Amino acid sequence: MPDSFSLESLRRIRRLxxxxxxxxxxxxxxxxxxxxxFWAQPEWVAEVVTQQWAIxxxxxxxxxxxxxxxxxAVPASVSLFALWQMWALFGCFAQGELLARTxxxxxxxxxxxxxxxxxxxxVGRTLSILALTWGNPKGERQLWVGLSAxxxxxxxxxxxxxxxxxxxxxxxxxAEENAEFV
Numbered sequence: 001m002p003d004s005f006s007l008e009s010l011r012r013i014r015r016l017x018x019x020x021x022x023x024x025x026x027x028x029x030x031x032x033x034x035x036x037x038f039w040a041q042p043e044w045v046a047e048v049v050t051q052q053w054a055i056x057x058x059x060x061x062x063x064x065x066x067x068x069x070x071x072x073a074v075p076a077s078v079s080l081f082a083l084w085q086m087w088a089l090f091g092c093f094a095q096g097e098l099l100a101r102t103x104x105x106x107x108x109x110x111x112x113x114x115x116x117x118x119x120x121x122x123v124g125r126t127l128s129i130l131a132l133t134w135g136n137p138k139g140e141r142q143l144w145v146g147l148s149a150x151x152x153x154x155x156x157x158x159x160x161x162x163x164x165x166x167x168x169x170x171x172x173x174x175a176e177e178n179a180e181f182v
Contacts, residue, residue, distance in 0.1 A: 010096055017094035024087040031079050039069040049132060053125075055142060059135035067131025074124035075117060082113035099168070099175045108165035114158030118151045 005013075038044055042060040045068065049055050058064070089106035097103055126145055133142040 005096075005098065013096075013098070014094050017090040020090045021087055021094070024083045024090075027083045028080060031076050031083070035069055035072045035076050039065045039072070045132075049129075053129065053144075055129065055133065055144075057136055057140055058132040060132070061135065064132050064135055067134065068128040071124045071127030071129075071131055074127065075120040076124075078113055078117045078120040082110055082117065085110040085113060099171045101169060101172045104165050104169035104172055107161055107168055111158045111161030111163075111165055114154050114161060116158075118155035118158065121151055121154070122147055 038048075042065065045065060046058065046060060049058050085106045089103055089110060092098075092100065092103040092106065122145060126143070129142055129144045133140070136142075
């Protein structure tokens, strides 16, 4: 436990770590199960696709929905990896491991995951829409590629975390170096 952090400061960090790790567990449960629940219900898929994605002619057979599930597995997998890194990062913080290489590594991986999510989300949606329209007659299949502000913000926050990870890694290196003098 570093001397530069007060006991009260470490208690606050541990409380925050507990909350964040609990939210990570909730996120894993939701992100891990929602795609399966969504794609298993053709009525729900039809409602979302027609109202939110503005696509009128789709196929809802089992293979189309399995293709949609495969498409949505792309961003879900990246999201689960990001949650795993956040879980590990706050686990380090809860143990008082603050200025060290391990949290810097988890923060770096979290930043990379958010950057990857900026790409995985539009790719997943594109694949899902292709799967739902692939069975349409020729000329009625749809290819959708789009980016939103959410994708842009995910990329920016990912880059921010990569920069902070670099700073944390340098701080850890300096802390190790200073510890050798003592």
